[in-house]
Amino acid sequence: MTLDERKKRILWAIIQDYIATAEPVGSRTLARKYKLGVSSATVRNEMADLEEMGFLEQPHTSAGRVPSHRGYRFYVDHLMQPEKLQDSEKELVRVSFETKVKMISEVIQRTGQLLTQLSSYTAMVVSPCASRTRLRHIQLVPMSRGQAMLLVVLEPGIVQHRMMELPPDLTVGDLEMISRVVNEKIKGSQMSDLKLTIIREIYAELLRHKSLVAMMMDLIEDSSRSKEDRIYLGGIFNILNEPEFNNVERVKTLLGILEQEELICNILNDQDQPGVNVRIGSEISCEDIKDCSMIGANYEVDGQRIGSIAVLGPTRMQYAKAISVVEYLTANLNEIMSKMYRS
Amino acid sequence: MTLDERKKRILWAIIQDYIATAEPVGSRTLARKYKLGVSSATVRNEMADLEEMGFLEQPHTSAGRVPSHRGYRFYVDHLMQPEKLQDSEKELVRVSFETKVKMISEVIQRTGQLLTQLSSYTAMVVSPCASRTRLRHIQLVPMSRGQAMLLVVLEPGIVQHRMMELPPDLTVGDLEMISRVVNEKIKGSQMSDLKLTIIREIYAELLRHKSLVAMMMDLIEDSSRSKEDRIYLGGIFNILNEPEFNNVERVKTLLGILEQEELICNILNDQDQPGVNVRIGSEISCEDIKDCSMIGANYEVDGQRIGSIAVLGPTRMQYAKAISVVEYLTANLNEIMSKMYRS
DNA sequence: ATTAGCACTCTCACGAGGTGAGTGCTAACT
């Protein structure tokens, strides 16, 4: 399935134009506007061929042509060239990340904001997910009578907390002691190892508090397995400016999707390839947004994937720009995260 | 400004009908449907009076009447009676909160979900805000070389964390020691007291680590002042079912508002009166949602306000139901929070 | 292989006419 140069040129021009105007594009306009050097009739013939090959579609006879999903795919893979970010945009990113950010959640949020701002589409960011990581620290903090808060710090700097009921005869000293012992034992161990040897050792050392420790272990496991990936969504408002969302029904289905955090997480986490990932229409495994495209990437620390970012827009998306934005922000994010959690 | 019984009856019927149908209501339908016992002509006269008094409005001559903001206000204050929750609905709330919830953020989220589900409008919940509370615990957790994580636990069970750069010659033992000393000093002190006496004492005791401690104090203050109230929004999708949002422009402005977390927080926090709070149209201090109403309440522990919940819907809202829902959930929330953080 | 020309198709904007729900006013009724 190769296209000759002229067909490529024409397909490129059609997609370019449709992305810009959202109107079906006709042969006459095209030939004139893009100085193709041939007449509209020739273009018409080529367009008919391209349609037959599945790269274009016609909303109805005697309207112009519109790119098909396959057309966009070809465009992204072979025709388009990424549109570098402006210096002013790079500057914006630099400034946003420069002001000392001290918490993961802040970084996530900033990233999301930049993502929408620069792409003008909807941004999605999932923050580090906890499973399969190491334990860094645990801490029991006495709260009111009979209660304590269990703090769990996981490897890439995720903090989780849980409330615990305490047996009545426990002193503050006990809590500290338990924290200390457990910390020593678990230091640097994988979550998966916990179950076996270590728990026994801890039990042995803390016989008196056996039931409490059991409860703690439950909670620790619970929190490390917790799917509560924090998710940032932004610029939903942005995407409504696109003419394809001039129809309330569409907006409704889109919002319906976006509110299902778990679904979004799954879609975002479903990116295996390294680098920037473009999914067009039905390539996103979600029926309801088959007229959207999604550009995403994973970010990582020490080569280990810890989260993903993505933008969501109509299939008629400014791929060239959006891809560059995602790429640039991922690189920045990798750097920042590595700096925060170099180990 | 008092209304005779018949006028009240008619106003009530109009609002009731308009809430149900979203159509301007006319005299004939009204007289028949609500068995007013008088003819449509009489009703017509009364309606003209009510309009003159500012309780009704006419979209155009020869359409029916529509309640004005003032009309809704009168309805809420004098005509309506709260619609108790069904047993099945109460059961739903009970079940949702019963499964052991261990984190504030979970409670917040559940509450939000219930709020939309029961009211079928958009739900907003702001979680406990940190300012003006006591410090419960701080902890330095060594992370990678040269870095530590500072955990700050505030009174109502809010946990914040920050990354810190460390001077190179610090040992793990030092960190623990510092944590212990600082904890002892600050135990139970108000944030506002920190600046003065306590810091001096800590300095005196930790002379060697003066610069580190200064940095810690900065971060602690920063985190306690942090406006990062966690906010839950849900059911945006829900509200789009209302016919008033059949217009994309409206949806856009609404979403524009909802994305400004800070603005939402301010609006939610702007509730002084105890109990359920009804704000109609322009009574919400935000120009862009002057055709919405908001029903909110604060929730508290030991009489101290720690957050708020609210639902947002069109001014043509099921006040009777929504008010009951907010009331019921606030009561539940108060109870749960008190149980979690009884002191 | 390319192009000019032409008939054909389909959408969209516009205006006219009809319909129906609702109003205000007046005069008659209790």
Added chain:
DNA sequence: AGTTAGCACTCACCTCGTGAGAGTGCTAAT
């Protein structure tokens, strides 16, 4: 004096027909 029936009038909305405009496919000439 309050209530009601009757009537003329208003206005949004639906439908239908028409014409303009943009675009296509096909054919014949270059």
